Amino acid sequence: MREDRGKVLVIPCSGIGKVHGLLSRESAYLVTDELAPDETDVVCLALLVREDEETLAKVRVNPCITIDGCGKACAQKNVEIAGGQVASAVQVAKILTKHRDSQPGTGSELTEEGWAISREIAEAVAEEASRVSAGQEVA
């Protein structure tokens, strides 16, 4: 079935106003713009929940990696509701527990520490995307 697949879809949380959401978004951009632009594409979660037909079709055909800000896991849940396959789900809040003393920034701006965490998340997602893209078993 791999011939039916296109890029791995990276779907960040839509969170606005909290650093978790910003980390989610910036990590996604790092993956799709810099780390794995040929293997990945970003999908707008708001379009998905609005049941945009083109977005639904993409999500149902391509493997997805979701990056959620918090435990609500809006991105993961909405991809699943839409009938998409979540190959891997990342939660920024869990990752931040490993950086308890850091100051990643605010909902509008990341600090240097925030950018470093964003890159850490992005590198993990890009690695996962490469595995998924190559058709390897998802961890």
Next chain:
Amino acid sequence: MNYVVLACTGLDKPEGSVAREVAILLAEEAGAAIVCPVVLNRTPARYKKALAEDRLIVVDGCATRCASKLAAAAQAKPVQKVLISGVVKAAGRALDPELRLGADALELARKIADDIKATGAAASKEALGAGQAPAEAEFESPSDFTVVVHEKYEFRIPLSGYFFNANDVWVQVAGTRARVGISDYMQQRLTDITYVDPPEIGTTVEQFGEVGTVESTKANFEVVSPVSGTVVRINEAVDDAPESINEDPYGAWIAELELSAWEEDRALLVDGRTYAADVERKAAED
């Protein structure tokens, strides 16, 4: 009364990034509470109180208008809507395709946020309500129609009280106020109307400028204003039930304007009888 802002989270278009930046500026500088569109879609109860009590500003990135549609689905009534792609177009600008905003786009977001604060601060739901408007009775329902028959279609056109432009938009005038809507002919051409995006209250509109858009299962239609003036009221009933335009095109007005140049505008409009002849010709050409 406080603000709440529901913005497109646009992850894949720069217009969306601007919308998001506007929301953040409003949160940081005007104390607006941010409504997450995805959470609103999943658990609307979470925002029920804020949407009922506070002034809602909706900021859409592109013409897909996810934020507006999610607000409508939650039966929330915005006091102000902004469409970033429309602002960009009106300003004759183009956004850099980069999703991370550059200096120009950030400046644009800043200007839009400042405009919202300036215009929105003066408005409250009460001020935008019936208190400012003339009584309903001043806009009388049409009673005398002519009907243009073309094949299996019948197009009704009021013979008095309504004027039309060449874009199939009508205007009904009462004193210094005017209501605009789309004709029976146009609503039938559009078929099932699914969404109405009214103009922002406070917007100054020139004759033949845009005074909202109407979306149907078949096409998007720009409502070309037959008159110039300032938008003072929008028809929330049409916002809630766009199909009412199909059911009652001459009652389901879209926007109400305070006229600024009616006599001059009138010279470029036609009455119902002349419009009927135009419809007959248009229908034959379709």
